Amino acid sequence: xxxxxxxxxxxxxxxxxxxxxxxxxxxxxxxxxxxxxxxxxxxxxxxxxxxxxxxxxxxxxxxxxxxxxxxxxxxxxxxxxxxxxxxxxxxxxxxxxxxxxxxxxxxxxxxxxxxxxxxxxxxxxxxxxxxxxxxxxxxxxxxxxxxxxxxxxxxxxx
Numbered sequence: 546x547x548x549x550x551x552x553x554x555x556x557x558x559x560x561x562x563x564x565x566x567x568x569x570x571x572x573x574x575x576x577x578x579x580x581x582x583x584x585x586x587x588x589x590x591x592x593x594x595x596x597x598x599x600x601x602x603x604x605x606x607x608x609x610x611x612x613x614x615x616x617x618x619x620x621x622x623x624x625x626x627x628x629x630x631x632x633x634x635x636x637x638x639x640x641x642x643x644x645x646x647x648x649x650x651x652x653x654x655x656x657x658x659x660x661x662x663x664x665x666x667x668x669x670x671x672x673x674x675x676x677x678x679x680x681x682x683x684x685x686x687x688x689x690x691x692x693x694x695x696x697x698x699x700x701x702x703x
Contacts, residue, residue: 547592550575552696554583555592559693562596599692607637607655609662610684613670614648618677625649628675635669637661648680659683 547555553573557564564572570580587593602610615632617625625643629650633641640653652670656662666679 547696551583551587551592554580554587555694555696558593558596559696602655606657609656609658610687611654611656611662612682612684613652613654613666614680614682615650615652615670616677616679617649618675621674623675625675628673631673632670632676635665637665 550573554569557569557572566577566581566584569584570577573580575583584593602608617623617628619625629641629643632638632650632652635654637654637656638652639655640651642651643649644651654662654665656665662681662683666681670676670679
């Protein structure tokens with residue numbers, strides 16, 4: 546379970562993972578050594594998976610965002626998780642999820658333009674054994690995109 550200071554640390558790190566332990570300790574009102582120990586525990590227990598830079602895809606030329614729904618062929622004894630893992634190996638694929646509903650797999654991709662998207666779908670994705678059909682939805686406008694999780698008081702130890 547998390548206590549209030551753990552939640553405060555997680556909230557602060559989601560906003561800015563470059564804060565120093567000294568800055569974090571000041572913001573949550575704990576000694577530096579205690580804050581450092583908390584961080585190490587949160588990392589060890591898997592609450593903090595990694596620290597990363599979030600890059601601006603448009604500045605790097607990845608101007609087209611799309612979600613691709615994928616139908617998996619159950620013939621030939623193929624494994625859906627293996628097909629999803631093969632899809633995940635494509636560099637332009639940012640996320641792969643096995644989902645419920647009419648489609649079996651959902652992939653989030655970022656490419657330079659619609660031509661590159663077509664190349665990815667036709668020449669890479671559809672050539673993976675087990676991919677039966679695809680449905681692509683291009684994002685026209687990104688209203689919100691976040692990695693932040695709403696850590697709540699209900700997750701706090703009383």
